[in-house]
Amino acid sequence: MRLNTIIIYLFVGVFLMSCSSDSDNDNGNVDPNNPKAGNQLPLGSSANDLLSDQNFSNLAIEIAVDDNVSVSNSALIDLEEFLEARTFKTNITITQRTIESPEMSPYSNSEIVSIEDNNRTLYNTEDTIAVFILYLSGQSENDEGNSVTLGTAYRNTSLVLYKETIDNAGQPLNTPSVSEIESATLQHEFAHLFGLVDIGTEAQTPHVDPDSQGHCNVEDCLMIASIEFASGMIGMNSVPSLDPQCINDLQANGGR
Template sequence: MRTLHFVFVLFLAFVPYSCKKDSDRRIRKFHRQDVGSSANDILSDKKYKSITIEIIYMTGFQPTDQAVENLKQLVTNVCNKPEGIHVVLREIVAQGKSSYSIEDVKTIENDNRQEFTYKKDLATCFIFLDGPSAENEGSAMVLGQAYFNTSMVIYEKSLKDNAGGFGEPELYKLESTVINHEFGHILGLVNLGSTMYSSHQDTAHGAHCDNTDCLMYWEVETGNVFNNLIGNSPVPAFDENCLRDLKENGGR
């Protein structure tokens, strides 16, 4: 009887540990899907009633408060989340790399991300880096990228290097434009998980809108956007076609 009892206790101790490990793997697997594949989950309230936005930034490269607030407002406006939008900011040590590949970014997320989808709360993640994209070529710059269904990176150093000076846009404007654009991709825009209800995809530039005034125009995530934000120019917004795509996919 003692032997049976001893084995039984070990079995009970082992089962929760194993289940927890299996659960952790499932949670992480959920956040490693294609961009746009979770658009309906993010937009609608069918499965998830709230959104947590985790912002991981390297020391010295925290986004401006106004850009964070603008992101929160955009998500509130287009997503059906009756229990709210929650933002969590966390600082990590700057790595000082000369550039970052997407594989570098994925490693940083894997090592540092702490917010994951749980019960009725869906988690998304932004990473703000202290260096440029490894995909930059000459004067052509990549300012941000969505790379998983809930994951986005912002090359904050590139934004800071091109904002706030004479003839340059204000930093919060540039941040808001790029941040909101990347969030638009995980919302399934354009034709990336949220079905188009009229033809407006700029197929020459992938999952982007053909309206030059729309937030989802392709130049928004590249250095070509700088001149468009100077002076009194507003932060771009989703156009009517993009808004309809979001609404038809469960959004507000």
């Protein structure tokens, strides 16, 4: 008997635009006069640069944390393991720092971009590709009823997590812990930066969800659009993993 069922959607940002996987720049820096340009590209366009070591041997992750929230350590450990398993990076570093809460919830997509632009300090360098992760309290303005946004990947090397929404999703009975939901969200959104599914990393087999851009149609896959935590994660002792078809796609685009 199901007492409490919540449908939680992990959304790709609505301004997800480009599925282009062709790179006409050899190191991600499109404009030599703008050192930030290589980090201001559409979602999915740096999939190969994040997965392979061809242009960048290192990955530097900067986490900017709203001073009203905190980051789960175990979710970060899971993320690091996930990145080591799927990429060919020699060094992966994760640095965290606190930022003053913008207190503008609910957040629009353009507000997220401007918060990044005001707070991001790490950009691509010669051999290191940089990723920005924003942790905010409050919600996305796309939330409606029980359909809530836990996180969004919104640029080629940028994603946001809505920690208050994640905390609330972990409250009802029969749901996984907050840190498991946070961990799943982090990996799911990072996998969008890797170009899954078919948004910069071409799908090698037909497993694209026809109803949800950027998602997988394999039940239990990390990249499924909706995860019904009340029943879908019961029996799982850990966060969902990528299914073999998603892993195959990453391997075909330079991943491990």
